[in-house]
Amino acid sequence: MLIERIATGTLKAESLPDDYVEDGILYCGNCHTAKEYEYEIKAGASVIKGKGAMVCDCEQASLMNWKSRIRSLILNTGKTR
Numbered sequence: 001m002l003i004e005r006i007a008t009g010t011l012k013a014e015s016l017p018d019d020y021v022e023d024g025i026l027y028c029g030n031c032h033t034a035k036e037y038e039y040e041i042k043a044g045a046s047v048i049k050g051k052g053a054m055v056c057d058c059e060q061a062s063l064m065n066w067k068s069r070i071r072s073l074i075l076n077t078g079k080t081r
């Protein structure tokens, strides 16, 4: 169940040595974008509070590079693997 996975911290932000925590939220030491967000889920009578992982600006940029690299690899080989 996804809520359980979030609540037990399976979805956790990856922290790098340069990263820092401000007000309990992890920030990227490189682009200073938050890598975590706080949330509340109402489950019946109880409220689950937790933190989720977010992709910061520079991670997003490297993810885009990675995707386009994969895409060019796929185009080059003609295979989807």
Ligand SMILES: [Zn+2]
Pocket: 028, 029, 030, 031, 032, 033, 056, 057, 058, 059
């Ligand atoms: Zn970053």
